[in-house]
Amino acid sequence: MARSRRRLLPALLGAGAVALLSNGCASTLGYATPCSVWVSMDNADQQGTIINIDHQYSQANPSSYDVSQAQHLASDYCADPFANVDTIGGMLDSRPS
16 A cells, blocks of 8 residues: 555656646636736747636637637736736626625
């Protein structure tokens, strides 16, 4: 049992490192990515974030046109976000707090 735990930790750390490197700085927060983070990303990281969002919700690979359109919409929104809702999703949570 102890032997398998010793093997599991390096495997998990390695998988996490590969995931981080493959996503660059793309946000895995999806629509909850803050606009302050979005505007600080370069083009590739913004596209990676859009692809992550699409994978979170539809499990499909978006076309480059769809990624580009979503990237432009998120950038436009972050230029003038709704008051008190500074995320690229821009939707208020209707659940009571």
